[in-house]
Amino acid sequence: MEKLIITAALVGAEVTRQQTPFLPLSPREIADEAKKTCAAGASIVHLHMRDQFGNPSQDRALFAEAISYIQAETDLIIQVSTGGAVGMTAEERVQPITLAPEMASLSTGSVNFGNEVFSNPLPMVREFARACQVHHVKPEVEVFEGGMIQNAINLVKQGLLQEPLHFNLVLGVPGGLPATAKNLLFLLDLIPSASTWTVSGIGRHQLSMNTLGILLGGHIRTGFEDNIYYLKGVLAEGNASLVSRLANLAETLERPVASPFEARKILGILPR
Ligand code: KMH
Ligand code: ZN
Numbered sequence: 001m002e003k004l005i006i007t008a009a010l011v012g013a014e015v016t017r018q019q020t021p022f023l024p025l026s027p028r029e030i031a032d033e034a035k036k037t038c039a040a041g042a043s044i045v046h047l048h049m050r051d052q053f054g055n056p057s058q059d060r061a062l063f064a065e066a067i068s069y070i071q072a073e074t075d076l077i078i079q080v081s082t083g084g085a086v087g088m089t090a091e092e093r094v095q096p097i098t099l100a101p102e103m104a105s106l107s108t109g110s111v112n113f114g115n116e117v118f119s120n121p122l123p124m125v126r127e128f129a130r131a132c133q134v135h136h137v138k139p140e141v142e143v144f145e146g147g148m149i150q151n152a153i154n155l156v157k158q159g160l161l162q163e164p165l166h167f168n169l170v171l172g173v174p175g176g177l178p179a180t181a182k183n184l185l186f187l188l189d190l191i192p193s194a195s196t197w198t199v200s201g202i203g204r205h206q207l208s209m210n211t212l213g214i215l216l217g218g219h220i221r222t223g224f225e226d227n228i229y230y231l232k233g234v235l236a237e238g239n240a241s242l243v244s245r246l247a248n249l250a251e252t253l254e255r256p257v258a259s260p261f262e263a264r265k266i267l268g269i270l271p272r
Contacts, residue, residue, distance in 0.1 A: 002266055003258035005219035007168075007198055008239050009046040012225025013056035013085035019229040020235050027052045027062055034076055036240035037223075041247030041264035044077040045070065045107065046140075046225065047096075048084070052213035056085035063096040075260045077269065078114035079103035079140060079144055082128050086116045090124045097131045102130055102269050105168070106139040106154065109148035118144070122151065129160040138269055140198075141167045144176035149190040156192075164194040168221060171209055172202035179205030184212055196267060200226050202253025206242075214250050219266075222246055235261045 010024060010033050024033040027049070048102050049062040058081075061257060067078055080096035082104050097104050106128055107120045132139045139161060141152045155161040169187045172179030177187070179201045198219035201209025206227040207227045213220040222242040230245075231237040247257050264271060 001255060002218045003262050004214060004241055004255045005044060005198065005258045005263045005266060006042045006246055006250075007044040007046055007079070007219070007221040007223075008034070008042040008243055009200070009221055009223035009225035010034060010037070010239050011048050011050065012223075013048050013083070015224050015228060018055060020079070020224065022235060022238055023224055023228075025054050025086065026032075027066035027069065030216060031073065033239050034070045035065075035073055036238060037243045038074040038076050040240040040244040040262070041250075041257045042076065042243045043258050043260040044079050044103065046079045046081065046221065046223070048081045048225065056088075058084045058088060058092045059093045060095040060098060060244075064099055067101065077102050077260055077263055079105060079265075081105050083107055083142065086113055087117050087228075090127060094128055094131055094267050097128070097135050097137055100135040101137060102264075103138045103140055103267075104128075105142050106132065107142040107144070107148070108151040109145060111144040111148075111173065114174050125151065126155070126158070126160055129155055133160070138166065139269060141165055143167055143169050143187060144173055146172075146187060146190055146248070149187065153192065163192060164196060164268065165192060166169045167191055167195055167197040168200055169197055169204070169218075170200045172205040179209050181212055184209065184216075188216070188218075202226050204229070207245075209250065210246055214246075214253055220246060 040142040051057040099217040
């Protein structure tokens with residue numbers, strides 16, 4: 001099996017300081033958190049930003065500030081979000097791609113998201129895929145439902161995505177595909193055989209989905225974006241504690257953890 005890539009999704013768009021006091025918010029806090037997760041075994045950070053009030057923001061300048069700290073202080077692969085938060089416009093969401101990070105998330109379809117809808121009409125998805133091409137950004141295809149995989153395959157046929165694709169299979173979003181082993185295997189059956197993949201489990205499903213990812217030869221995503229608890233009722237005191245638990249588990253299961261350099265090789269990302 002390949003070495004294991006651990007992605008740390010540090011902050012997301014939905015979690016609040018009321019829910020956990022350990023949530024990083026400012027670019028400086030997010031960069032400090034990135035450094036700690038790097039030391040713990042992460043090789044990719046998935047980034048969202050927050051404004052001065054802690055609200056989700058896709059502001060280019062906020063991303064630029066956090067990215068400049070992270071690049072100066074670590075060799076992490078930076079993956080910006082193009083998902084942003086429910087209700088944001090396409091113009092808002094696409095902003096961080098123009099900074100030409102190494103990676104960006106790209107959701108290839110719409111899904112119910114709690115009581116709301118995470119809306120990704122195909123013309124907008126095509127526009128984001130084109131922006132990734134223009135800025136030489138490797139997309140991570142975010143999948144919340146099986147149909148999103150076929151949409152990604154169609155984008156390959158249209159020349160807007162290149163194989164091998166890299167997927168993040170997100171299970172357990174309320175309104176999306178539930179987090180079960182059977183559903184993960186169902187999604188794995190749908191992705192093209194040359195693809196790489198990572199798995200995210202939401203809330204209490206994070207550890208079980210990550211464990212399956214390690215055992216099945218995929219890669220894994222953890223972090224506060226998906227889950228804030230270390231154990232039932234016990235908050236994780238930082239993203240790094242979630243990362244190091246997985247790094248230890250992977251070592252126990254004899255699946256060595258990839259460095260950022262090794263992760264670039266696995267994903268076919270050329271060093272800048
Ligand atoms: N915040 C969610 C609505 C992404 O980063 O690409 C969408 C999301 C996906 O977080
Ligand atoms: Zn995200």
